[in-house]
Amino acid sequence: MSPRPPRRDYWNEPTLGWWERAYIFEIIRGLLTTNRVFWRNMGRWMTGRKGAVTSYYPEERRPDYARGNRGKHVLTQRPDGRPQCIACNMCATVCPAHCIEIEAGFDIEDTTHPKYPEAFAIDYARCIFCGFCVEACPEDAIRMVPDVPNLPGSDRHNMWLDKEHLMTWNPQQDVAKPYPPKGGLQK
């Protein structure tokens, strides 16, 4: 028989008094709280006021998202309006929700930036807004900005945002890292 593992010390080790150990009193206390909130909300509803602090999305939109909220993706543009993206697929590879689809194109005439995204789409029905795609991008070609897309719908196929949308809804140039890099490309 293997020895019992040593007991761990937690900083917030609970200490139950006889009151908690009896359980029944705590159960009654929980039910009283639930009842109090339920009847308070019900009373407000019956007198024409809103009860719970619930937004009835999508009819109601919250105006007070946190300042740090980053709810929408932007594909940054080069000065000539083409996407900064080089279709390296790193964002799609790192995406834990597998919701980025990229179709790479190749322009042999463009010696500085031959690879580009022929198609780029994000499935907002699956995106979990983790920001990993932004972190992984080596070109600052994808950003997340403070906004919330107007997503509700009855068809998930409408929740794909394509390249045109991601580039034009809030156009941004890659000011942090212009392309081609300062001093020209390394040969």
Ligand code: SF4
């Ligand atoms: S925010 Fe996260 S889940 Fe959404 S597209 Fe980027 S990596 Fe994928």
Ligand code: SF4
């Ligand atoms: S957005 Fe960035 S990481 Fe994704 S394919 Fe384009 S360059 Fe690569």
